[in-house]
Every structure is written in C-alpha cells, then in structure tokens.
Amino acid sequence: MADDGQIIVVAIDGPAGSGKSTVARLLADALALGYLDTGAMYRAVAFAVLSAGIDPEDEDKVAVVAETLDIELRADGSVIVDGADATAEIRSAAVSRSVSAVAANQRVRAELVERQRRWTRIRGGGVLEGRDIGTAVFPDADLKVYLTASPEVRAARRAGEESSLDYATVAADLARRDAYDSSRVHDPLRQASDAVTVDTSDLTIEQVVASLVVMVEEGSQLGAEQ
Ligand code: DC
Numbered sequence: 001m002a003d004d005g006q007i008i009v010v011a012i013d014g015p016a017g018s019g020k021s022t023v024a025r026l027l028a029d030a031l032a033l034g035y036l037d038t039g040a041m042y043r044a045v046a047f048a049v050l051s052a053g054i055d056p057e058d059e060d061k062v063a064v065v066a067e068t069l070d071i072e073l074r075a076d077g078s079v080i081v082d083g084a085d086a087t088a089e090i091r092s093a094a095v096s097r098s099v100s101a102v103a104a105n106q107r108v109r110a111e112l113v114e115r116q117r118r119w120t121r122i123r124g125g126g127v128l129e130g131r132d133i134g135t136a137v138f139p140d141a142d143l144k145v146y147l148t149a150s151p152e153v154r155a156a157r158r159a160g161e162e163s164s165l166d167y168a169t170v171a172a173d174l175a176r177r178d179a180y181d182s183s184r185v186h187d188p189l190r191q192a193s194d195a196v197t198v199d200t201s202d203l204t205i206e207q208v209v210a211s212l213v214v215m216v217e218e219g220s221q222l223g224a225e226q
Contacts, residue, residue, distance in 0.1 A: 008125040008216070009120060009125050010027065010028075010143045010144075011128055011133035011143070012133065012147060013129075013131055013133050013135070013144070013191070013192070015182075015189060016177055017153070017155060017157045017158045018147040018148050018154060020129045020147050021129060023200070023209055024127050024128075025127075027127050027213065031127065031213065031216060033125055033126050034075075035129070037073060038130035039099075041112050042108070043079075043095050043096075044086065045069060045102050045108055047081060047095050048082065049062050050094055056098040059107070062105050062108060063105055063111075093165070093173075096173060096177070097173070099177075100176075101180075103131075104184040104186065113187075116130075131188075134146070134195050135190060145195060145198060146196070147208070148197065148200070151171065151175065155170045155171035198211070
C-alpha cells in the first residue's frame with residue numbers, strides 16, 4: 001500500500017483484551033498517523049439500535065440504523081453518535097452483549113468498512129484497529145499485526161478497566177464474544193496469513209509499541225512469524 005510512499009496503513013487485529021486499543025493509539029502517535037477504533041463504530045451502531053428499541057437480531061432494521069447513523073470518533077477518544085456524546089454508553093454491558101450480533105450483520109459491515117476506507121483515504125493512511133482490518137478492510141496494509149494474549153490475561157485486563165464487573169463475568173463475556181466473532185459468516189475474526197503475531201501476555205505496552213515502530217520504519221512485512 002505504501003508503494004507510492006504516501007499512504008501508510010497499519011492493521012491491528014485480535015480478540016478483545018489483547019491490548020489492541022492501547023497499542024494502536026500509542027503506535028499512531030509514534031508514527032504521527034491517525035488512529036481508528038473500528039470496534040467503537042460497531043458499538044455506536046449497537047448503542048443506537050438498543051436506544052431505538054430495535055432487536056439487535058433484526059437484520060433489516062439494524063442495517064438501516066447503520067446506514068443512516070452519524071458517528072464521529074474524535075481524536076480525544078470521545079464518540080459522538082447522532083450529535084450526542086455516547087463515549088461511556090457504547091462501553092456499557094448491554095452494548096457489549098449485543099454488539100456481536102450487530103457486527104455479524106453483512107450490511108452493517110459493508111457500510112462501516114466503506115466508512116473506514118474513506119476515513120483512511122482522507123487522512124492519507126492511519127493505524128486501524130479491529131477484527132478484520134488485515135483480512136477485509138485493508139488486505140494490502142503495509143503492516144498487519146495480530147495481537148493476542150492468553151484468555152486469563154485478557155479477562156483480567158478488561159476486568160481492571162471496568163471496576164463494576166467482576167473477573168468471572170468478564171471472562172464469560174469475552175469467551176462468548178470470541179466464539180461469536182470468530183464463527184460468524186461475514187469477515188470473522190481470523191489471522192491474516194501475512195500478519196505478524198504478537199502475544200502480549202508477558203510484554204509491556206512499551207515493548208510491543210517499540211517493536212511495531214521498528215517494523216513499520218524498516219518497512220518490514222515480516223510474513224507469518226508465529
Ligand atoms: O474491539 P471491541 O471489543 O470494542 O469491538 C466490539 C465488537 O465489534 C466486537 O464484538 C467485535 C466487533 N468488531 C468487528 O466485528 N469488526 C471490527 N473491525 C471491530 C470490531
């Protein structure tokens with residue numbers, strides 16, 4: 001993708017709690033690129049669906065919400081949905097429970113993938129974080145990273161972020177979402193064959209970011225290094 005030397009796209013995929021958001025944000029800062037949390041877009045749609053009293057499994061109604069929703073992801077991390085700040089609401093337990101069903105909807109995915117590509121084109125590149133960035137959104141990204149960590153470490157991280165939830169609840173929710181996101185028909189979570197796998201279980205954020213900066217700077221596409 002960077003053959004013309006202008007656009008740099010870094011794709012960061014992996015399951016919930018693998019450290020994607022923190023790593024992607026810091027990497028974007030280090031590379032002076034924009035950062036896009038694509039999961040926040042799916043969450044914004046799920047939030048709007050629930051707010052409208054629509055069943056998340058009602059494919060047609062959910063698709064119309066996605067196709068007409070105004071989603072603004074600000075640089076400070078806030079998420080504005082149809083003009084209202086929904087930064088906290090999109091992380092609620094209710095949204096977390098229903099977002100996988102919304103993300104399995106093919107029309108929702110088509111709409112959001114198109115918005116993600118447009119966002120990247122306008123900015124001349126970026127660091128995008130999600131589940132299908134390296135496989136579907138930007139299969140020709142300059143660097144594809146698959147971040148992972150053990151289920152125990154991922155659940156402990158998520159429980160630490162959300163003090164109202166206990167470890168067992170978070171672990172069960174993560175396991176359910178992993179299974180759903182990996183088994184859905186449209187663009188399931190899976191590793192691109194040419195993605196660099198980084199297991200963050202025993203690494204600090206700084207170590208992960210530093211190694212990714214080196215990979216981008218060296219223009220290295222290290223291939224499947226598992
Ligand atoms: O990263 P997250 O947990 O905030 O993502 C919320 C949900 O959205 C998650 O269940 C998977 C889905 N998702 C997706 O299907 N594709 C993406 N590119 C990003 C997230």
